[in-house]
Amino acid sequence: MTADPSHDTPTAHTIEEVPETECWELLAGEKLGRLAVLAKDGVDIYPVNYVVSNGAVYFRSAPGQKLVDVTASPFVAFEVDGVHERRRWSVVVRGDAERLAFDSEIHASGIALLKSQAPTEKWNYVRISPKTITGRRFTSR
Amino acid sequence: MTADPSHDTPTAHTIEEVPETECWELLAGEKLGRLAVLAKDGVDIYPVNYVVSNGAVYFRSAPGQKLVDVTASPFVAFEVDGVHERRRWSVVVRGDAERLAFDSEIHASGIALLKSQAPTEKWNYVRISPKTITGRRFTSR
Numbered sequence: 001m002t003a004d005p006s007h008d009t010p011t012a013h014t015i016e017e018v019p020e021t022e023c024w025e026l027l028a029g030e031k032l033g034r035l036a037v038l039a040k041d042g043v044d045i046y047p048v049n050y051v052v053s054n055g056a057v058y059f060r061s062a063p064g065q066k067l068v069d070v071t072a073s074p075f076v077a078f079e080v081d082g083v084h085e086r087r088r089w090s091v092v093v094r095g096d097a098e099r100l101a102f103d104s105e106i107h108a109s110g111i112a113l114l115k116s117q118a119p120t121e122k123w124n125y126v127r128i129s130p131k132t133i134t135g136r137r138f139t140s141r
Numbered sequence: 142m143t144a145d146p147s148h149d150t151p152t153a154h155t156i157e158e159v160p161e162t163e164c165w166e167l168l169a170g171e172k173l174g175r176l177a178v179l180a181k182d183g184v185d186i187y188p189v190n191y192v193v194s195n196g197a198v199y200f201r202s203a204p205g206q207k208l209v210d211v212t213a214s215p216f217v218a219f220e221v222d223g224v225h226e227r228r229r230w231s232v233v234v235r236g237d238a239e240r241l242a243f244d245s246e247i248h249a250s251g252i253a254l255l256k257s258q259a260p261t262e263k264w265n266y267v268r269i270s271p272k273t274i275t276g277r278r279f280t281s282r
């Protein structure tokens with residue numbers, strides 16, 4: 001096989017793990033993430049605005065398919081990424097999503113103050129309790 | 142129940158569907174998307190650089206968990222979003238992901254020229270053949 005310059009050449013240490021405490025700092029600095037859920041007909045994905053509070057991720061959802069999916073299949077993956085000093089980072093939280101039942105929880109989380117991604121009426125507040133949180137940082141070339 | 146100003150008030154026509162042809166234009170104008178897959182232990186999500194070509198989405202993958210997931214459970218959801226004239230849009234492609242087996246397919250897609258998200262060696266090229274493509278545009282407030 002001949003060398004193909006269009007392929008990446010392998011480079012050492014170009015992906016770096018981000019420690020958990022820094023993952024939370026990165027999450028706290030952004031507001032838009034993407035939520036992957038298991039829908040009846042396979043995986044689906046939604047952009048959502050979120051807040052972090054007390055080691056959990058909170059978002060709002062209008063009554064609709066996203067909420068139905070999360071209720072039927074609570075295990076979700078949530079990803080946020082950004083660029084810092086020319087290096088892209090990505091943090092993924094995986095865990096169970098649960099609709100908040102009590103006003104006290106809703107108010108404590110700060111989620112009620114969040115500007116929502118889709119500006120419709122949203123009365124449902126959802127918490128993702130992380131089972132795992134992982135972060136990676138990529139060297140731009 | 143008393144009015145709570147922290148809640149969104151409902152507004153008419155604040156989410157708009159994006160026609161399919163425009164979805165493709167929006168996809169073609171970006172390069173970073175998020176891939177939702179079904180892993181062995183539930184949904185997972187990865188940021189990926191991509192190209193669109195001939196009505197399909199192409200990305201590269203290093204040998205690793207993402208590729209294992211896609212091989213085991215080919216139905217994926219892929220999301221790209223952006224902001225245009227102060228309005229955020231989001232396009233979601235759902236369909237089967239398939240590893241490209243032939244150099245001719247790889248070269249025709251243009252994917253071999255793509256700068257990858259994670260700059261490691263990537264020898265696997267994957268095509269998502271859309272079953273559905275949907276786009277939404279949100280009015281910022």
